[in-house]
Every structure is written in structure tokens, then in C-alpha cells.
Amino acid sequence: MSAQTLNQLTIKQARDGLAKKEFSAQELFLACLKEIENKDGGVHAFLETFEYPTSHYVPSTNHSSLVGIPIAIKDNILINGRKVSAASRVLENYTASYDATVVKKLIDAGALFLGRTNMDEFAMGSSTENSAYGPSRNPHDVSRVPGGSSGGSAAAVAANFCIAALGSDTGGSIRQPAALCGVVGFKPSYGAVSRNGLIAMASSLDVIGPITKTVEDAKILFDAIRGRDPLDSTTIDFKIQDSRFRIQGLRIGLPKEYFGAGLDPTIKKLVLAAVKKFEELGAQIKEISLPFSEYALAAYYIIMPAEVSANLARFDGIRYGASAANNPQFATNNLYDVYAKTRAHGFGAEVKRRVMLGTYILSAGYYDAYYLKAQKVRRLIREDFQKAFEDVDLIVGPTTPTTAFHFGEKTNDPLTMYLEDIYTVAANLAGIPALSIPCGSVKTDSGIAMPAGLHIMGRFEEDDIVLGAGMALEQTLR
Ligand code: GLN
Numbered sequence: 001m002s003a004q005t006l007n008q009l010t011i012k013q014a015r016d017g018l019a020k021k022e023f024s025a026q027e028l029f030l031a032c033l034k035e036i037e038n039k040d041g042g043v044h045a046f047l048e049t050f051e052y053p054t055s056h057y058v059p060s061t062n063h064s065s066l067v068g069i070p071i072a073i074k075d076n077i078l079i080n081g082r083k084v085s086a087a088s089r090v091l092e093n094y095t096a097s098y099d100a101t102v103v104k105k106l107i108d109a110g111a112l113f114l115g116r117t118n119m120d121e122f123a124m125g126s127s128t129e130n131s132a133y134g135p136s137r138n139p140h141d142v143s144r145v146p147g148g149s150s151g152g153s154a155a156a157v158a159a160n161f162c163i164a165a166l167g168s169d170t171g172g173s174i175r176q177p178a179a180l181c182g183v184v185g186f187k188p189s190y191g192a193v194s195r196n197g198l199i200a201m202a203s204s205l206d207v208i209g210p211i212t213k214t215v216e217d218a219k220i221l222f223d224a225i226r227g228r229d230p231l232d233s234t235t236i237d238f239k240i241q242d243s244r245f246r247i248q249g250l251r252i253g254l255p256k257e258y259f260g261a262g263l264d265p266t267i268k269k270l271v272l273a274a275v276k277k278f279e280e281l282g283a284q285i286k287e288i289s290l291p292f293s294e295y296a297l298a299a300y301y302i303i304m305p306a307e308v309s310a311n312l313a314r315f316d317g318i319r320y321g322a323s324a325a326n327n328p329q330f331a332t333n334n335l336y337d338v339y340a341k342t343r344a345h346g347f348g349a350e351v352k353r354r355v356m357l358g359t360y361i362l363s364a365g366y367y368d369a370y371y372l373k374a375q376k377v378r379r380l381i382r383e384d385f386q387k388a389f390e391d392v393d394l395i396v397g398p399t400t401p402t403t404a405f406h407f408g409e410k411t412n413d414p415l416t417m418y419l420e421d422i423y424t425v426a427a428n429l430a431g432i433p434a435l436s437i438p439c440g441s442v443k444t445d446s447g448i449a450m451p452a453g454l455h456i457m458g459r460f461e462e463d464d465i466v467l468g469a470g471m472a473l474e475q476t477l478r
Pocket of ligand 1: 169170304
């Protein structure tokens with residue numbers, strides 16, 4: 001194996017190569033850093049890269065699944081002693097004072113951290129254009145967005161800057177950028193992975209998950225970070241499903257609501273071709289209906305900003321990060337000035353929009369009309385899925401309605417940007433596991449083929465079945 005290609009390896013291949021001593025962990029790490037140095041200027045996947053550690057923990061036995069594997073970490077996940085900014089000005093020079101549980105678990109598994117990846121500020125967005133530090137670009141066509149909010153992580157995996165990455169998903173932020181960059185993204189069941197040490201966006205929706213080159217890798221990374229955590233009371237230890245997985249006899253539902261107008265016809269064709277493969281592998285395909293899915297986006301854009309406004313109240317210039325009080329540019333005469341000027345200067349437009357929206361939604365006069373109503377709709381959406389999952393084992397459709405769009409195309413109209421999440425948000429509202437895997441590409445006007453994603457959702461706690469189906473399909477698509 002030549003040294004230049006080490007950065008292209010999957011976790012599985014890198015692990016095998018390291019075990020056989022074909023190369024060292026340092027060579028692998030440096031191959032990634034070199035690729036970043038050569039090519040990240042045009043992509044901007046990373047906000048910061050780290051050096052190869054002078055010493056690192058090597059677990060002696062059993063859970064040694066990630067020894068020496070360089071992993072990129074989304075900039076909203078805390079690594080003790082490192083900067084963490086959530087791509088916001090308000091946390092520009094903030095240093096994490098502890099490790100997120102996922103980071104601790106990765107260290108325990110022997111993984112190495114390559115750097116912090118770019119994202120939409122506080123994970124709000126679908127294009128990474130909302131980063132305070134400038135957008136990331138899609139490695140397939142740098143005139144297009146990589147998706148978001150985990151756009152840096154998805155671009156880093158697609159460009160082979162790292163072996164794998166972590167992202168976070170509140171309404172699609174792992175799956176949508178994975179689809180747009182042609183890589184695998186997995187949003188676990190709510191509570192399968194600890195949120196301790198994840199900078200919160202909307203706590204009832206947020207999940208950390210893997211962005212990888214293969215579904216097999218997503219499973220390896222997910223297994224390393226999953227599990228109950230006393231520091232996050234919403235976590236549960238899920239039963240790990242049988243690994244002798246068969247597609248044969250599995251019932252797959254295609255929601256008719258997901259294939260209507262608004263879906264790019266070429267993506268539709270690619271998704272249906274992948275469904276055909278499932279059928280050839282012995283699955284039974286059924287048309288189903290999720291009647292409340294048309295309200296998913298509306299419910300999400302009420303519940304999410306409500307939680308955002310509460311979670312972001314802590315960035316007040318007193319407790320964390322940047323403060324107008326220490327900035328000679330601002331004249332702060334009283335405490336209110338410190339709050340107001342810190343937030344006015346520290347937050348970008350999209351964050352402010354959502355904080356204002358959320359504050360309004362939660363106000364005494366409107367709480368019942370908006371927040372309470374949206375919670376009721378959320379329950380109906382969850383029941384939609386429960387009903388559907390009585391007849392089918394998996395629900396399959398497109399991850400996104402279109403392939404990657406151009407910079408600026410949707411920034412002037414937030415509503416068109418929000419439509420990017422139309423197929424992904426329901427899984428967060430229902431808390432169920434969902435996977436995006438590459439299913440082909442669509443030729444754009446400029447002749448460049450842009451990737452499309454297939455979306456597979458499963459029952460709550462059946463993460464392993466979703467991943468198992470993805471692995472089986474992946475073998476036929478490659
Ligand atoms: N794009 C969605 C939003 O802007 C989802 C974000 C996310 O999952 N973090 O809210």
C-alpha cells in the first residue's frame with residue numbers, strides 16, 4: 001500500500017493495515033494531515049487541525065476497535081483543553097473544560113483526533129453557509145454547498161481528509177450533508193448516544209452520530225460511542241440486535257408522501273433503483289402512507305427554535321466565551337448592555353432569527369397556539385410511524401429533494417433552505433434511527449455528477465437493523 005493513499009482508507013481497512021503493521025498510526029495520521037494541507041484550502045472542512053499526539057492511550061484488550069484511527073470532530077463536541085466554538089463568534093476563544101462522553105469513549109477505544117470541523121453556527125442550517133468562519137465547500141464541486149449543519153465533517157470524509165468523522169443531527173444535519181457529499185451518515189435513535197459534552201441546539205432532537213465512507217464503518221463508530229451514560233439521563237442501553245442479519249423477508253415501506261412533487265425526478269429514479277435491489281435481495285416492498293408527514297417541517301420549526309431560545313440563553317457574556325464587557329469596542333454601562341451587546345455581536349443572523357422565533361413561540365400569549373400545538377402534532381407524527389411500523393420493518397425514501405445547490409442560492413429565503421429538511425426532520429421528531437447512504441449521482445448542467453442519498457428509517461431502538469440493511473444494500477451498490 002503506498003503512503004499517499006492511506007488517507008483514503010476506511011476504518012475497517014485502516015484497522016487491518018495497522019494490525020498487520022503495514023503502516024504505523026503516525027503514518028496514517030500524517031497522510032490525512034498532508035491531504036488537508038494540500039487540499040483543504042479549497043474546501044475549508046476544518047476550523048483547526050491537531051498535531052499527531054506525542055503519546056496516546058492504547059487499550060490493552062477487547063474494545064480496541066479504533067486504535068490509531070484519525071477521526072475528525074464536529075466543532076460542537078467538547079475535547080478537553082481544545083477550542084470549541086460551534087462555529088460562532090460568541091465562543092471564538094472558548095476552550096472546553098472536559099471531554100464529551102463520545103470523546104471519552106473514542107479515547108478509550110484508542111482513536112486519535114485530527115481536528116475540529118466547520119459547521120453552521122450552533123448547528124443551525126443546511127449548507128454550512130451560517131458558519132461565522134466562512135462556508136465549507138462540496139469536494140465534488142466547490143461552487144456548491146456541502147450541506148449542513150455537519151458540512152465540514154461530511155466534506156472531510158468525502159475528500160478523504162480523515163478516515164471518519166462525528167457529526168450531530170437535530171433535523172437532518174448528519175444525513176443531509178452526507179447525501180450531498182456522497183458519504184454515509186447515520187442518526188441513531190434518540191438516547192442511543194450520550195449528549196453530554198455536545199453544545200446543545202434542541203435537546204429533545206439532538207443526537208451525535210457517525211459520518212463515514214461505508215455503512216460498515218458507521219456501525220463500527222456507532223458501536224464505539226453508543227450506550228447509557230449517567231451524565232445524560234435520556235440515554236438508554238439498547239439491545240444489540242443479532243448480527244446474522246438477512247434482508248430476506250424484511251418488509252420495506254415506501255411512503256407515497258415522499259415521492260411527490262418537489263423531489264428531483266433523477267433522485268426519484270435512483271431511489272427506486274435502490275429499492276429494486278432490496279427486492280432482489282428478498283425484501284417485500286409495500287407502498288405506505290404517513291399522513292401527518294406534511295406537518296413535520298412546520299412542527300420542527302416551532303419545537304426546535306423554542307428549545308434553541310432556551311438553550312442559547314446561557315451565552316450571556318458572563319458565563320461562556322466572548323463578552324462585550326471585555327471588548328473595548330463596546331461601551332457597556334450596565335449588565336443589560338453586556339447581555340445585549342454580547343449577543344448582538346456574538347450571534348449570526350440565523351441564530352438571532354431562531355432565538356427571536358423561539359422566544360415569541362414560548363411567550364405567555366402564544367405558547368398554547370404554537371408550542372403546545374406543535375407538541376401535539378409531534379405526537380401524531382410519532383404515531384404515524386408506530387402505525388406504519390406494524391406493517392413494515394423499514395421505511396425508505398430520498399434523503400434530500402435535490403442534490404447540492406450553489407452558494408447563495410437559498411440564503412435570501414430561509415423557507416427554501418428549511419425545505420431541504422423535508423424528508424429528514426420526521427425521524428428526529430419521532431426519535432427513530434435513520435441512515436443516508438449514497439445511491440448514485442445526478443449530472444448537473446456543468447456536467448459534474450453530484451451525489452444523491454437513500455434514506456432508511458427503522459423502529460426506535462432498531463438501529464442495528466437499519467445499519468444491517470444499509471450494509472447489505474451497500475454491497476450490491478458498490
Ligand atoms: N438543517 C436543519 C436546521 O437548520 C437541521 C439542523 C441540524 O440537524 N442540526 O435546523
